């Protein structure tokens with residue numbers, strides 16, 4: 749039970765999504781079988797949809813894992829975009845590099861090794877699309893940098909913003925997750941209450957927030 753939507757609804761929607769082809773399907777299966785936390789099926793399709801609409805030339809991703817969502821966004825963009833993706837786990841980076849090589853994408857998708865906040869502080873070139881998918885307890889701290897790095901008409905897609913329902917319902921909050929939940933609520937307050945921003949929060953997957961400037 750995801751605590752975000754009804755199980756029957758999730759199962760039905762996932763049932764509509766066809767399996768991916770070839771190597772991408774192998775990467776997805778590897779992740780699901782080995783507990784690598786990649787985007788949920790419907791979130792992956794949503795990300796492809798947004799990327800294909802936006803046609804970004806430069807994408808920033810927080811949280812590479814094994815490169816699955818980077819490859820998805822690259823293929824969906826149709827613009828051969830440059831992607832900068834941040835990851836701190838060496839083992840993930842090794843696997844991501846293997847996967848990027850399989851698609852000949854190691855030149856186009858650049859993995860920045862390190863903590864998101866530290867890497868964000870050093871980035872200066874703007875992006876058309878930013879996908880936040882790492883460090884759930886720090887989205888509120890990442891936000892000022894993401895806004896600084898976001899082009900005037902850029903979009904931020906943030907995953908896991910409802911965090912297993914805990915962000916919306918105090919009854920679901922596990923003690924050891926209190927800080928993450930409070931900070932995620934702060935993130936959602938910041939992006940929904942800032943009059944210069946427009947944000948839509950979608951109860952899909954683990955919760956997605958899409959933000960752009962008005």
Ligand SMILES: C[S@@+](CC[C@H](N)C(=O)[O-])C[C@H]1O[C@@H](n2cnc3c(N)ncnc32)[C@H](O)[C@@H]1O
Nearest residue numbers: 786787811813816817835836837863864882883
């Ligand atoms: C949910 S996974 C990313 C999944 C990937 N976007 C995909 O869907 O294919 C989050 C990744 O972020 C990394 N991570 C978590 N916190 C981080 C941080 N503060 N800085 C850098 N990487 C972080 C984790 O090691 C993990 O591999």
